[in-house]
Amino acid sequence: MLLVDSHCHLDSLDFVALHQNVDDVLAKAKARDVGYVLAVATTLPGYQAMTQLIGTRDDVAFSCGVHPLNLEEGYDYAELRRLAAAEQVVALGETGLDYFYQKDNIPLQQESFRQHIRIGRELNKPVIIHTRDARIDTLAILREENAQECGGVLHCFTEDLATAKTLLDLGLYISFSGIVTFRNAEQLREVARYVPLDRILVETDSPYLAPVPHRGKENQPAYVRDVAEYLAVLKGVSLETLAETTTANFLRLFHLKLSSFA
Template sequence: MFLVDSHCHLDGLDYQTLHKDVDDVLAKARARDVKFCLAVATTLPGYRAMRKLIGEREDVAFSCGVHPLNQDESYEPEELLRLAAEPGVVAMGETGLDYYYTPETKARQQLSFRQHIQVGRELKKPVIVHTRDARADTLAILREEKVTDCGGVLHCFTEDRETAGKLLDLGFYISFSGIVTFRNAESLRDAARYVPLDRLLVETDSPYLAPVPHRGKENQPALVRDVAEYMAVLKGISVEELAEITTQNFANLFPVEPARLNLP
């Protein structure tokens, strides 16, 4: 079995007490059939530091971008383009809109979001989108900036079935995290049942949002296995089949060589 953690923050894990190093994290993941990770940046300095921490590995790819909650740190679009064009970068982001925590930065968030999609279209790399309390603006900007030219994924999906449908209409993939296992997440489970198998991804968003029964502890790529097992039950298929489908979906969305994902 071959599972992909389609969204994790390997630079955010506890390397003081829980893990010896990145090798240790990836070994724990492999022991649970999680054999590839997409390491996601949230700032441009963070992207550079993350690449230095992780190094070049066959089982890790990178995204490059600025999280909507990090708009207090200015950046130049030219630098975003230059870094995102580096080998090993397979996606833009995470980008998007978050009006829950910092509504006062709406204008900057929207500009940054548009810039990420524009760079994604130029480089033919998909966008990884975060949205919170900003559904209408997120969908509008995706349409206005012609995101269908580069594709993308709504990561850590927490919206409803209707929003899922609108994203699917844009050709988007939808990624589910450990939140889908939470007791009060029934509307999210309804959306998960609705999303077709060929548009589905699984992720941890580690170190955040550990799935049940690990809730409250630090999340790590190994625990994407728990998300996959839960999603397989929701979809009425085996976890082996879910792993095969979501790995193929990852390969369809991101420019990663199939051999790195154990695909022909």
């Protein structure tokens, strides 16, 4: 059985008190059948530092992008394209819109989001999408920029069923995190029951949002198994089926082959 953590910030884990190094994190993940990780960037300097920390590995791929909450310094779209063109980069992002924390730079957020999609289409690499309190604009930009041409995933999904249906109509994937295990997340569980198994990914969003029974602790890739176990029950399938299908979805979306997996 092989599970994939389709979204984590591997460079942000606690390498002082909790983990010896990246090898230690990945070994803990493998002990729970989590054999592959997508390490997600939130700034361009952060992407470069992350790749230096992690190095070239058979069990880690990278995304390259600028989070909508990290636009205060601005960045060069040409540099984003140059970095994202690297073979080790399988996706653009995370990108998107966040009107919950920032409303004073909405035009800049929207332009950055559009640029990520355009580069994704140019490079034939999918986009990893963040959205918070920005559902209408997020869906509009995905449509206007023809995001279905490069594909993508709305990570750490917390939106409603109508949003999920629109994303599915656009051919995009939906990724569930530890939030689906939270006691007050019944609306999200309703969405998880609805989304077809062949359009689901699982993630941790480490070091954030540790699933039950690890709430209050730092999240880590090993805990994606807890998300998968919970989703398997919701979907009425075995853990093995959930793992097989979500891993196949990951490979398909990010244009990877099984030979990529050690």
